[in-house]
Amino acid sequence: MTKRQTETLVGLFVVLGMLAILFLALKAANLTSFSFDATYPLLARFDNVGGLKVGSPVKSAGVTIGRVASISFDNKSFQGLVTMQIERKYDFPTDSSAKILTAGLLGDQYVGVDPGGEDKNLQPGDTIKMVQSAVILENLIGQVLYSKAAEGPSKESTNKK
Amino acid sequence: MTVTEIPAALGRRALAIFATLGHSAGFFVGLVRSTPSGLRRFYLTIAQVHAIGDRSLSIIAASGAAVGLVLALQGYNILSRYGQAESLGLMVALSLARELGPVLTALLFAGRAGTSLTAEIGLMKAGEQLAAMEMMAVDPRIRVLAPRFVAGIISMPLLGAIFSMVGILAAYVVGVVMIGIDSGQFWSQMQDGVDVIKDVGNGVVKTVVFGIATSFIALYIGYESKATPEGVALATTQTVVVSSLSVLFLDFILTALMFSKP
Numbered sequence: 001m002t003k004r005q006t007e008t009l010v011g012l013f014v015v016l017g018m019l020a021i022l023f024l025a026l027k028a029a030n031l032t033s034f035s036f037d038a039t040y041p042l043l044a045r046f047d048n049v050g051g052l053k054v055g056s057p058v059k060s061a062g063v064t065i066g067r068v069a070s071i072s073f074d075n076k077s078f079q080g081l082v083t084m085q086i087e088r089k090y091d092f093p094t095d096s097s098a099k100i101l102t103a104g105l106l107g108d109q110y111v112g113v114d115p116g117g118e119d120k121n122l123q124p125g126d127t128i129k130m131v132q133s134a135v136i137l138e139n140l141i142g143q144v145l146y147s148k149a150a151e152g153p154s155k156e157s158t159n160k161k
Numbered sequence: 162m163t164v165t166e167i168p169a170a171l172g173r174r175a176l177a178i179f180a181t182l183g184h185s186a187g188f189f190v191g192l193v194r195s196t197p198s199g200l201r202r203f204y205l206t207i208a209q210v211h212a213i214g215d216r217s218l219s220i221i222a223a224s225g226a227a228v229g230l231v232l233a234l235q236g237y238n239i240l241s242r243y244g245q246a247e248s249l250g251l252m253v254a255l256s257l258a259r260e261l262g263p264v265l266t267a268l269l270f271a272g273r274a275g276t277s278l279t280a281e282i283g284l285m286k287a288g289e290q291l292a293a294m295e296m297m298a299v300d301p302r303i304r305v306l307a308p309r310f311v312a313g314i315i316s317m318p319l320l321g322a323i324f325s326m327v328g329i330l331a332a333y334v335v336g337v338v339m340i341g342i343d344s345g346q347f348w349s350q351m352q353d354g355v356d357v358i359k360d361v362g363n364g365v366v367k368t369v370v371f372g373i374a375t376s377f378i379a380l381y382i383g384y385e386s387k388a389t390p391e392g393v394a395l396a397t398t399q400t401v402v403v404s405s406l407s408v409l410f411l412d413f414i415l416t417a418l419m420f421s422k423p
Contacts, residue, residue, distance in 0.1 A: 003204065006207060006208055006211045007204075007207055009211055009215050010207050010210045010211045010214070010215065013210065013211075013214050013215045013218060013316075013319065014210075014315075014319060016218075016319070016323060017214075017318070017319025017320070017322055017323055018319070019326075020319070020322035020323040020325070020326040021318075021319075021322040021361075021365065023322075023326045023329075024258060024322060024325055024326060024329075024361045024364075025357050025361055027329075027348070027352075028254045028258065028325075028329055028351055028352065028355050028361070029254075029258075029351075029352060029355040029356060029357040029360065029361050
């Protein structure tokens with residue numbers, strides 16, 4: 001085999017390998033959604049952040065507008081302090097509200113931002129005042145059981161006897 | 162055997178292991194040092210990439226396809242039980258990019274390329290070619306070992322990526338074409354759950370580490386083999402055993418470092 005043939009084959013091999021890495025990055029991991037846009041921070045205090053994680057998406061109208069940058073415990077108000085990095089091209093009115101939602105019934109949790117109607121926009125570092133905490137499934141079940149118990153024995157159970 | 166001989170035998174064994182470790186570490190430093198000079202004749206490295214990388218391509222691609230097919234079939238069985246068959250793509254892509262791609266590629270690489278490296282170096286030594294080079298003031302580490310070492314490090318990540326890619330495509334064939342999972346769901350769930358740096362990037366880092374380990378072990382064992390037919394045969398066997406075990410242990414250490422945090 002000549003030198004040139006060897007070099008060509010090695011070149012093809014390297015190109016194929018690079019293509020495979022590109023495939024993994026773009027098709028399997030979606031590098032394209034990776035955003036390098038400038039962002040600004042917004043804060044929100046939740047009574048319960050549930051299963052929210054650093055890196056969870058922040059969505060408005062279902063579109064990802066940013067990511068959760070950090071989650072910490074505020075020892076003054078005893079709430080979870082969530083810092084979100086919002087892309088700079090999106091502005092929200094000062095009376096916007098934030099809530100922690102779940103994708104699907106048991107999916108990952110994300111922050112949903114509903115825009116308000118004020119003329120002024122939230123500035124970097126501002127806190128979103130109106131918040132709604134994560135729905136904890138256990139609490140929900142507990143409430144259902146509690147209200148059932150408060151109603152007393154239901155008709156169905158009495159009929160069975 | 163007297164009682165005192167038992168600890169003596171144990172101590173002799175331990176000393177031998179430590180001596181091998183120290184000797185191989187010295188060999189590794191020498192190999193890394195001679196790498197820049199070895200790269201000066203880059204064609205030698207290219208020829209080795211051809212021998213190591215190109216020729217391993219078919220076995221890597223075939224194994225990747227087989228693993229992807231089986232993963233998709235088995236994964237579908239379990240996931241469909243929970244009504245999550247659409248996450249098949251995510252499951253296959255994560256397991257391939259994080260673990261199976263790098264580890265299986267390294268094991269195949271040790272069997273396919275590592276053995277041939279060991280046998281080649283061992284026979285060169287048995288034929289006194291290496292000694293002849295030294296006589297001509299040519300450092301065999303620069304001329305023979307360094308190009309093979311670099312070629313192994315170049316080839317492994319590329320082969321690992323090809324393995325994962327072929328595996329994912331094979332899973333696509335089983336999942337979407339044969340079973341009939343929605344193609345959009347298959348890709349979007351995968352893209353949602355696989356992180357470029359955390360999963361794909363760490364997988365590539367793993368393959369680089371395995372590439373260094375397997376090629377180094379193959380070269381060291383070949384270089385230190387006894388210059389007899391039995392010595393070369395033993396060395397090839399040792400290469401497979403030692404590289405496979407080191408790959409598996411290194412994988413555990415790397416996984417613990419990379420993925421222990423959720």
